[in-house]
């Protein structure tokens with residue numbers, strides 16, 4: 001598997017119980033199953049037609065539990081919770097409803113909100129990387145413990161663009177350069193000037 005889903009799957013370690021919230025096609029569940037990474041595997045989607053795609057890929061009797069439910073309910077009680085391709089506001093509300101050892105996340109929007117919610121709920125972010133697969137994506141891994149301490153030292157550029165801004169990443173540089181160009185073309189309101197300041201600080205970490 002390559003690209004965005006490959007980057008997400010590469011972060012999955014052996015675990016007692018695994019759930020993919022918003023599994024849709026079921027490719028990440030298939031990866032966990034084929035690589036024998038979890039004793040209990042749950043494929044969850046709020047949409048029955050989406051879950052049907054995962055069932056069609058994997059087969060009803062593959063040993064995976066298929067659950068048509070909201071992740072806010074279904075994610076409870078799992079050791080590893082994976083959520084990718086969903087908006088950051090929805091991901092944040094699911095984070096608040098469960099307490100796994102590990103989250104693996106790839107939000108499509110509102111990534112600052114996701115980072116902040118993880119840290120406030122004491123999840124330490126251990127991997128946080130922007131990548132490009134057609135569009136730009138962030139891929140984040142967090143484990144329970146030490147998040148509140150990490151939040152005390154988290155600057156605004158890190159919350160916005162990644163906790164490990166000092167690790168050079170070509171995808172992040174091109175994302176920040178494109179964002180800078182866009183924001184420079186906006187009216188110079190206080191909000192836009194602040195956005196620009198944060199982008200420039202993030203870029204300066206990448207370019208030093």
Ligand SMILES: C[S@@+](CC[C@H](N)C(=O)[O-])C[C@H]1O[C@@H](n2cnc3c(N)ncnc32)[C@H](O)[C@@H]1O
Pocket residue numbers: 021022023024025044045046047050069070071072083084085086090
């Ligand atoms: C864009 S797809 C992403 C599929 C796959 N995870 C990926 O990264 O390619 C988002 C999926 O999340 C499901 N979804 C949205 N909100 C959900 C929620 N609260 N609980 C469970 N599934 C949800 C949608 O039905 C949809 O199938």
